[in-house]
Amino acid sequence: MRWETIAAPPGLMPPRPMTVRAQSIPARHHFPEHAHAWHQMVYAISGVLTVAVEGQSLVISSEQAVWLPTGLRHRVGSLLGAEFRSLWIADEAGKGLPASPTVFGVSPLLRALVVEAVAIEGQEDHDGYTARVTDLILDQLRRAPPLAGALPWPRSGALGRLCEALYMDPADPRGPQAWGRELGMSGRTLARRFEAELGMSLRSWRRRLRLFKSIELMGGGLSVTQTAMELGYGSTSAFVYAFRSDMGASPQAYIRGDAADRPRRAQSALARPETPRSMAAVDESGY
Numbered sequence: 001m002r003w004e005t006i007a008a009p010p011g012l013m014p015p016r017p018m019t020v021r022a023q024s025i026p027a028r029h030h031f032p033e034h035a036h037a038w039h040q041m042v043y044a045i046s047g048v049l050t051v052a053v054e055g056q057s058l059v060i061s062s063e064q065a066v067w068l069p070t071g072l073r074h075r076v077g078s079l080l081g082a083e084f085r086s087l088w089i090a091d092e093a094g095k096g097l098p099a100s101p102t103v104f105g106v107s108p109l110l111r112a113l114v115v116e117a118v119a120i121e122g123q124e125d126h127d128g129y130t131a132r133v134t135d136l137i138l139d140q141l142r143r144a145p146p147l148a149g150a151l152p153w154p155r156s157g158a159l160g161r162l163c164e165a166l167y168m169d170p171a172d173p174r175g176p177q178a179w180g181r182e183l184g185m186s187g188r189t190l191a192r193r194f195e196a197e198l199g200m201s202l203r204s205w206r207r208r209l210r211l212f213k214s215i216e217l218m219g220g221g222l223s224v225t226q227t228a229m230e231l232g233y234g235s236t237s238a239f240v241y242a243f244r245s246d247m248g249a250s251p252q253a254y255i256r257g258d259a260a261d262r263p264r265r266a267q268s269a270l271a272r273p274e275t276p277r278s279m280a281a282v283d284e285s286g287y
């Protein structure tokens with residue numbers, strides 16, 4: 001199924017100092033690549049977002065958000081649909097916040113403040129309440145813990161087509177030799193170029209992709225069994241084993257777990273270097 005483009009609402013004004021947008025993103029829809037003359041916080045109070053920025057594809061759940069500095073080109077969408085919340089923040093108000101795109105954890109307080117900001121957006125601020133909510137949000141953003149939550153994405157056309165195909169069909173079992181024939185190069189050349197551009201092997205990237213996709217799919221409402229089949233596992237138990245090996249918890253425990261703990265687990269898993277033992281787990285589980 002193809003992805004559809006969402007048009008940006010007309011008549012949008014620059015933030016002074018903050019504007020909050022609330023919008024539902026249907027399944028397999030995205031905004032076209034664009035940039036703003038102000039900072040942006042990308043967040044979903046439910047569902048999972050995909051954010052493409054600076055050659056990377058980021059997958060974020062409702063416990064995570066992405067900070068996008070002024071002028072950065074990006075694309076936001078959702079595979080299964082999401083309740084999208086976007087905070088536009090003026091340059092002056094964003095002082096002290098990161099100068100590069102950053103994934104960070106969303107605390108329960110920050111989430112509640114974003115929900116409140118949406119509820120009061122556009123109201124007259126007679127008693128300064130809106131300004132106080134804005135100040136609290138900015139303070140929480142400056143305190144938010146950064147997460148190692150990016151999925152590397154290639155810049156070249158051939159490898160880009162490969163990664164797009166695997167993202168759309170993570171169950172595709174083809175390795176470097178088969179993909180090399182598809183893309184008109186030897187398997188050895190493909191493997192060398194892939195590692196040079198993305199800093200990891202195709203096998204390791206595919207494992208990380210499947211971890212991202214599992215969080216995205218389960219966050220979008222798919223069951224553990226449905227997610228395992230969508231990702232190409234031979235059984236639900238193989239998927240549960242692989243997920244537990246990476247995340248330190250079963251898929252069920254992760255999805256129902258404490259919101260403050262899940263980003264920490266994801267950060268630890270995605271930052272963990274490949275080891276012979278973890279690769280053995282990959283071999284046994286098909287991950």
